[in-house]
Amino acid sequence: MDFHQRQKTDNIFRKIFKIAGLLIIGILGGIFLMLMYNSIAFFLHFKPADFLTDTQWNPGNTSHAEFGILPLLVSTCLVTAGAMILAIPLGICTAAFLSEFASKRLQTILKPIIEMLAAIPSVAIGFLGIVIVGPGIAKLFGIQSGLNALNGSVLLAIMSLPTIITVAEDAIHAVPLSYREGSYALGANRWATLFKITLPAALPGLIAAIMLGMGRALGETMTVLMATGNVAAFPKGFLNSVKTITATIAIEMGEVPYQTTHYFALFAIAAVLFIITLAVNLLGESAINKVRKFQ
Template sequence: MTLQKREFIDSLARQLFKATGFITIALLGGIFMLLVYNSIAFFLEVKPLDFFTGSQWNPENTNGHYGIAPLLVSTGLVALGSMIIAVPLGIFTAAFLSEMAHPTLKLVLKPIIEMLAAIPSVAIGFLGIVLIGPSIAQIFGIQNGLNALNGSILLSVMALPTIITISEDAISAVPKSHREASLALGANKWETLFLVTLPAAIPGLIAAVMLGLGRALGETMTVLMATGNASVLPKGFLDSVRTITATIAIEMGEVPYQTTHYFALFAIAVVLFLITLTINLIGEYFANRLRKFDA
């Protein structure tokens, strides 16, 4: 191949990759503009203050109540519960894989952990209905186990592959000289892990948590099946809840076209879009810091 042909192919490949990147950005921008455009029609009829502070979501009522507060609190409660479970479990698992596990054991465990991401969300939701829910009801002596705790447990399982994989990369990226210096000063392996390695990997660990949280916030089918779908302000993890994603999934298929209710679903979609975008940007920021640290 001549030099001229090689340069032409390289130039064509660069332009193709650049065009693909711009198309992706344009699609994302188009989705956001579509959501915003339909949300404007909603806010022409409902005051933004009533939307964000209202304590009732009942569009089917004669007067119509479009308060997003119950959905926001429910979404935050389920996501918080999932992170309380997944973050320590994910980081400690990643630390074990990176620092303690035998290479053969690590070779076996990593694909198994990553396979969790391949399990369909409807299958995990089904397990929440037939296994986790009845167990919660029996343990806490309540009639129904379809609640925020059930959803938190299931979402933590779904977030674990993301948290473990990124955390393990962050811990492995800590220079070996840090560990050797700690051991040379008389620290044992556990002290080195908790006082040197994990603090040095904090940017990557934060990125893992943020991306895992984004994964939990964006999940639909699991929370739709396992949380009870009660659109009221929850008082705790044992109350039934309805998340923003579940609300959109339940109501969008049956709502009359171009009604206030129809546009309200676009409004809550914009809120969810902005929340997940912010979390993912924070995660990418810390992930970029990790890459610079690794370089």
Template sequence: MKLVSRKHTEKFTARFFKACGFGAGSVLIALSLMLVWNAAAFFIHVKPYDFVSKTQWDPTGSPSAYGMLSMLISTMLVAVGAMLIAIPLGIGTAAFLAEYAGRKLKNMLKPAIEMLAAIPSVAIGFLGIVVISPGLAGLTGRSNGLNALNGAILLSVMALPTIITVAQDAIDGIPISYKEASFGIGASRWQTLTQVTIPAAAPGILAAIMLGVGRAIGETMTVLMATGNAIALPHGFFDAVRTMTATIAIEMGEVPFQTTHYYALFSVAILLFIITLVINMIGEYFVGRFKKFEIR
């Protein structure tokens, strides 16, 4: 009886997880089809090339304008700025925790870093307004510091817990025999870290970076609060910008249903989806190549 019961349990469990997998895939397909359907209704009225190549976004104007190049560049500017800060700081912190920090220090720092992920994005955006913005305003001599650099700093803070945690796990997962072999030929701890451990952990570190990029591009509330929301082509990190996610969040709540403006926001969403998909595919490609890495 126990054997029969175990077989039934295992069969039920296998079917349950299979159903969960199909359910998740079905939700993804349904969302993709919804985005494509609504975006197609927009591109009947506006050419895709005009949509991605023009800089003026004025859906309520006469005539209306649906050019989102400035928002695309603003999104990339903020995301790139965030990664320029978060990647070296995150990987350096992960390497320190994995290879240099003592047990007591690691037990203190690791929970503190992970707690950063629990801070609501609206709270981080508020800190950007009241703390970082005045500092940037004083540094640049402008009336306020609500600009792309402010958003990049805040997004780097939000991406750090993911990058540090995943990268540290990747470094910790390297077999101890690799390090012992390196020490055995006279390499220092720093040489072992930079020439053996980090290259061997490259797939996990790259995965951490990709997750951080995804967090930076997809974040909404923080950039909505801290970047100034100016729909204009930015010329640097000190210009006010509006990202694609902020545009959707600001305008979707008050746009008339099933209008060209309404469908335009779905077009912004599907472009954001495509960008994220391409980034993930590039990450998967390089992860696959790094997995072939062998220490000789």
């Protein structure tokens, strides 16, 4: 292949990739506009301040429907925070072990197992939460039902682990070997090198792993629908039954009458979740850029 033909081929593929990128942006923008359009239809009948601050979600009340998103929002944040508290230290420590301490043979065994964990359907993990994790929580804490925020947090942590471990392991593995050799030359052992040299150097990648894991937990539907009890009340702790935004949309969207206030309210809470997810990604990107500037 001569130079001109290769240049022509490169230009074709460059245009294809550009079109693909613009198409993705267009799809994302279309989703956002669709959510905003239907949300505006809801806010024509219901005040945004009441929607965000009211503590009652009871759209089925025919005499006085209530559309307060606050308990759903707090429940979503509570379950996600619990999942991250469990998944972040376990995921990063596992990634560090795989990258720095595990033998090649052990790596070839553990990595496929971790990746296969991501392939388990969410409905199967939710079923395990009902028959195993939930009864275990109820017995451990002496409560009647284990379908609560803690159950959802444990299951979401399990579902987030493959993403966090895989991305974090790649970030740790990408740290140049010269960093470790310099640390060893100064007399540091493997543990000191890991915590004072390798992990700080891999921090941008670790932040990216955490953000991806958080996004996985925020957007999960079936698991939290099955395992958290689906009670649209303001939660007082992890042992209370909760109802997340995603579970609310999944339960109610199939039965709500078309183009009613309740119908548009579901688009409004979907728009809130979209904005939260976008904000998490932007904050993560900002944190990564700040960390890179100081390295």
